[in-house]
Amino acid sequence: MSSLQIIPLFSGSSGNATLIKADDYCFLIDAGRNCKQVTIALEAVGVSPDQIKALFITHSHHDHLDALDVFVRKHPVSVFATEYTHRAIARKCTKPHPMSPDIEIVPGEAVDLSEDLSVYCCETPHDARGSVCYKIRYKDKSCMVMTDLGEVTDDIKRMAFQVDGILIEANYDQKMLVYGPYPEDLKARVAGRYGHLSNDDSAEMIRQLIENGTRKFILGHLSINNNTREKARATVTSYLKGYGYEEGRDYYLDIANRYEPTKALEI
Numbered sequence: 662m663s664s665l666q667i668i669p670l671f672s673g674s675s676g677n678a679t680l681i682k683a684d685d686y687c688f689l690i691d692a693g694r695n696c697k698q699v700t701i702a703l704e705a706v707g708v709s710p711d712q713i714k715a716l717f718i719t720h721s722h723h724d725h726l727d728a729l730d731v732f733v734r735k736h737p738v739s740v741f742a743t744e745y746t747h748r749a750i751a752r753k754c755t756k757p758h759p760m761s762p763d764i765e766i767v768p769g770e771a772v773d774l775s776e777d778l779s780v781y782c783c784e785t786p787h788d789a790r791g792s793v794c795y796k797i798r799y800k801d802k803s804c805m806v807m808t809d810l811g812e813v814t815d816d817i818k819r820m821a822f823q824v825d826g827i828l829i830e831a832n833y834d835q836k837m838l839v840y841g842p843y844p845e846d847l848k849a850r851v852a853g854r855y856g857h858l859s860n861d862d863s864a865e866m867i868r869q870l871i872e873n874g875t876r877k878f879i880l881g882h883l884s885i886n887n888n889t890r891e892k893a894r895a896t897v898t899s900y901l902k903g904y905g906y907e908e909g910r911d912y913y914l915d916i917a918n919r920y921e922p923t924k925a926l927e928i
């Protein structure tokens with residue numbers, strides 16, 4: 662039996678990195694926080710940083726690439742990102758990384774990491790140019806990592822429907838954002854078309870995913886100021902209950918930890 666796993670190492674505006682394991686092939690989606698934290702998290706799940714064979718970056722916000730500069734110097738790997746994200750990375754990095762080739766990805770085209778393992782990306786509406794989300798296909802299984810998007814576009818739905826499992830953003834609770842500490846312009850940015858998915862947005866997308874065959878979900882990128890694990894879970898499970906879907910019976914749901922690895926989601 663082959664194995665495909667999503668293992669969020671940490672998740673949220675404080676930093677994001679997700680380990681994808683396709684049997685022995687390990688790669689990361691995003692490298693937030695710092696190299697030491699990524700290393701500690703990898704070792705906690707039994708993976709040495711030298712086993713990481715590639716780095717896929719979703720977009721140029723610091724919570725997705727703060728660890729990259731040092732990580733690729735210590736553990737050279739190919740860095741996959743869109744043209745605009747590569748440009749932003751180059752501006753933020755202190756030195757070029759000749760041992761870690763920059764590989765430009767184009768939304769809609771597949772990157773074949775091995776005969777059985779491919780990664781696809783799709784543009785996401787977010788306030789960083791060149792933002793994407795990723796889908797991974799390994800043998801007969803598929804999964805997706807979808808965070809940092811203001812809305813779920815039709816292109817993203819086409820890519821996401823029928824994946825077996827997904828790490829999906831549930832960034833904020835609508836009431837907590839409205840009554841919370843952020844200035845009005847920042848509230849508007851978070852809730853806007855190029856911001857983040859709310860718990861309600863995530864619940865509706867999960868409903869559509871369930872109707873198209875997905876059964877395994879991890880909620881991620883929760884805001885530290887405008888959300889709680891309890892609110893995210895309650896919003897999603899009660900919304901789905903309204904459509905007759907019971908957690909445990911019809912789907913599996915977990916919440917990604919902010920600062921430490923989350924239990925592996927076996928796809």
Ligand SMILES: [Zn+2]
Binds near residue numbers: 673674677722724
């Ligand atoms: Zn982010």
Ligand SMILES: [Zn+2]
Binds near residue numbers: 789809
């Ligand atoms: Zn972002």
